[in-house]
Amino acid sequence: MKILIIDEMHLSIMDMLKLEGHEVNYAPKITRAEILDQVASYEGLIIRSKTPMDRELLEKASQLKFIGRAGAGLDQIDLKYLETKGVKLFHAAKGNRDAVAEHALGGLLALFNQVIKADREVRKGIWDREGNRGHELMGKTVGIMGFGNMGEAFAKRLAGFDVRILAYDKYKLGFGNGQVEEVSWEKLKEEADVLSIHVPLTPETRGFFTLEEVKGFKKPIWLINTARGEVISFSTINQTLDQGILRGAVLDVLENEKFQKFTDSQKEEFERLAQRENVVFSPHVAGWTFESYVKINEVLVENIKEFFPNS
Known part of the structure; x- marks a missing residue:
């Protein structure tokens, strides 16, 4: 197939695709106007998030057979239109799930142990041990909202910390095991000390965490958000921190x-x-590690190969 890559990718993807017999145009600096002008001649598009895959663009892509999303989020893609046209969508959440899980855990440990504050102070010659006393993760109850690739990978990283893991997923059932308790949203809110968000951005999740929603947690919690920033506003985070509803936050997204x-x-x-x-x-x-940069390519190319074995 003839494939257009419109975002920066690890260059290993070129050889991977060519090895499968595809013709590849790597154009990470291409403009939207240029994509609109050229897309009709391509059967495949590989993207990150620079250019929205909206109806205007997709209508021009008359030969399109698939879109490969080098990442997890699909909120900039017109999924309904793709479905009506029979265009296959591949995304590479498996390629960066380990990176996201490690980052979430690292951020939580840094927050618990005041690593950033302590580092800044020591560099200034301030040796304040009491002011940098930390919390232990062991013994805490960690709630995971969304138990897809990212949520499950995060739970695996927590397994060695002697924590209780609660997980809620509105659209997935039967995933509980010896390490993870599958619970309702209300039970998670009653018992969690930490909440880690691992949901996509949808009309349902956008702005989900209102002040009232966060007030519904029985205990003050630490928050981790490595998913999408639009699920909770700056204002809500500030208000809940001011009121002691949140004890702290790890924010990779805004x-x-x-x-x-x-x-x-x-x-x-x-x-x-x-x-x-x-x-x-x-x-x-x-999800942006040196390793995930290559893993994402491997996942995408394998998906394309499996679905279009004779292309």
């Missing part, structure tokens, strides 16, 4: 990740968040 496009309200609320020592930030890199 409700708006383009600083220059913050609204006045977002700018004000983010500045408040940025002053807090019990918030750990990273720039949406949980």
Whole structure:
């Protein structure tokens, strides 16, 4: 097949696809206008998240057989339109699930042990042991919302820490085992000390964590969000931290990740968040390791090969 790659990828994907007999055009700097002009001649598209796969673009892709999403999130893709056209969608959540799981755990341990605060102080010659006393993860109850590739991988990383693991997934049943308790959302809210979010961005999850929703947790919790920032606003995080409903947060994603496009309200609320020592930030890199960069390619190419074995 003739395949167009429109985002930065590890260059190993070129040889992987060519080995399967595909003709590949690697064009990571291509503009949307150029994609619209050229896409009709391609049977495959491989993307990250730079360009929305909306109806305007997809209608131009008259020969399209598949889209390969180099990552997990599908919120920028018109899934209903793809379905009506019979276009196959591959995504590579298995390629970066281990990276996301390790990042979530690393962020939680850094938060519990005040690693970032302590590091900053020691560099300034401040030796404050009591002010940097930490918490142990052992003995805590960790709640996982969403038990797909990412949630399951995170649970595996927790297994050696002697924690109790509760998991809730609205669309998946029967996944409980000796290490993970499958529970209702209400039970998770009653018993969790830590909440790690692993859900996609959908109309249902966008803005799901309102102030009232977070207030529904029986105990103050630590929050980890390596999924999508739009599930909880800056304002809600600030309010729940102010009220002691949240004890701290690990945020790899933000409700708006383009600083220059913050609204006045977002700018004000983010500045408040940025002053807090019990918030750990990273720039949406949980799944962005050197290893996952290659693994994503391997997963995508294997999916294409399995579905189109004779292409």
